[in-house]
Amino acid sequence: MSRPLVIHVDSIKENAQPYEADISRELIDEALRGDPPTEFHADGASHFTGNLTRFGRKVLVRGKFSVPMAGACRRCVKPVSSTEPTELIRTYVPRDDRSLEPHGKRAKREAARIDQDEEGASASFDPETVDEEVYDGKDIDLGAAIREQILLALPPAPLCREDCMGLCATCGKDLNEGECGCARAAHDPRWDALKAVQLEKKE
Ligand SMILES: [Zn+2]
Ligand SMILES: [Zn+2]
Numbered sequence: 512m513s514r515p516l517v518i519h520v521d522s523i524k525e526n527a528q529p530y531e532a533d534i535s536r537e538l539i540d541e542a543l544r545g546d547p548p549t550e551f552h553a554d555g556a557s558h559f560t561g562n563l564t565r566f567g568r569k570v571l572v573r574g575k576f577s578v579p580m581a582g583a584c585r586r587c588v589k590p591v592s593s594t595e596p597t598e599l600i601r602t603y604v605p606r607d608d609r610s611l612e613p614h615g616k617r618a619k620r621e622a623a624r625i626d627q628d629e630e631g632a633s634a635s636f637d638p639e640t641v642d643e644e645v646y647d648g649k650d651i652d653l654g655a656a657i658r659e660q661i662l663l664a665l666p667p668a669p670l671c672r673e674d675c676m677g678l679c680a681t682c683g684k685d686l687n688e689g690e691c692g693c694a695r696a697a698h699d700p701r702w703d704a705l706k707a708v709q710l711e712k713k714e
Contacts, residue, residue: 516559517593518572520646523565530563534576534657542658543580549662550669554592557581559657561599570651571602571641578661581668586677587685597664603651604644 515532540553562572576599579591644656675701676686684691 516565518563518570518651518656520565520568520570520649521529522561523570528564528571529618530559530561532559532653533557534559538654538657539578539580539661542661543665545658545662549582549665550585551580551582553579554581554594559599564633568605570646571601571655572599572603572651572653573600576657576660578664580665584671584675585668586675587687588678589671589685592672593666595664595666597609597660599653599656599660600641601653601656602641603646604643606645608645616702620692631692656680 516538518530518533536553536556538558539555543549543553544553555577558574559574561572564573576597578595578597579592580595581590583589584591589672642656644651646652661685669685678684679686679691679693681693682691684693
């Protein structure tokens with residue numbers, strides 16, 4: 512089995528060395544259907560494009576990818592799909608080094624210094640927000656960070672459009688296509704509040 516998201520630390524020879532890797536549909540799906548599952552699933556594979564910088568055994572990984580995802584509109588259950596762009600910035604620190612250092616402060620400072628060396632790159636990069644991860648041996652596995660980033664890229668809920676009217680609670684008609692003639696009480700939030708009170712009384 513190939514391990515495309517694993518970086519061999521010794522292979523990093525220069526600052527901002529280009530790095531690309533495939534992100535499988537399975538990995539995206541695993542993240543989206545994890546525990547607890549989101550309302551989305553993978554809608555395809557993706558590709559990470561970025562660069563690697565090494566200082567001693569610490570490695571700064573920066574790059575971008577997009578998350579193709581699909582789900583069902585929370586209100587009308589129509590299929591919804593979108594591709595959310597996201598970016599990944601992490602500093603990887605070898606486990607044995609980290610135990611000697613209080614709170615990874617030094618890695619952040621070094622990340623900041625390296626960034627200033629690059630022409631114009633610092634504008635989009637705040638070293639204080641760089642998340643630090645630990646790696647073992649000589650390989651960095653980006654899988655966990657990618658999974659985390661996929662979840663951060665999610666919209667709050669799948670909606671076919673912001674103002675989706677949803678389905679009629681009585682007859683099930685898609686209200687985006689027009690009125691069905693049922694009493695609209697179910698869609699007036701004041702009635703929802705009243706219904707809640709009535710339900711409480713019954714219990
Ligand atoms: Zn909808
Ligand atoms: Zn209706």
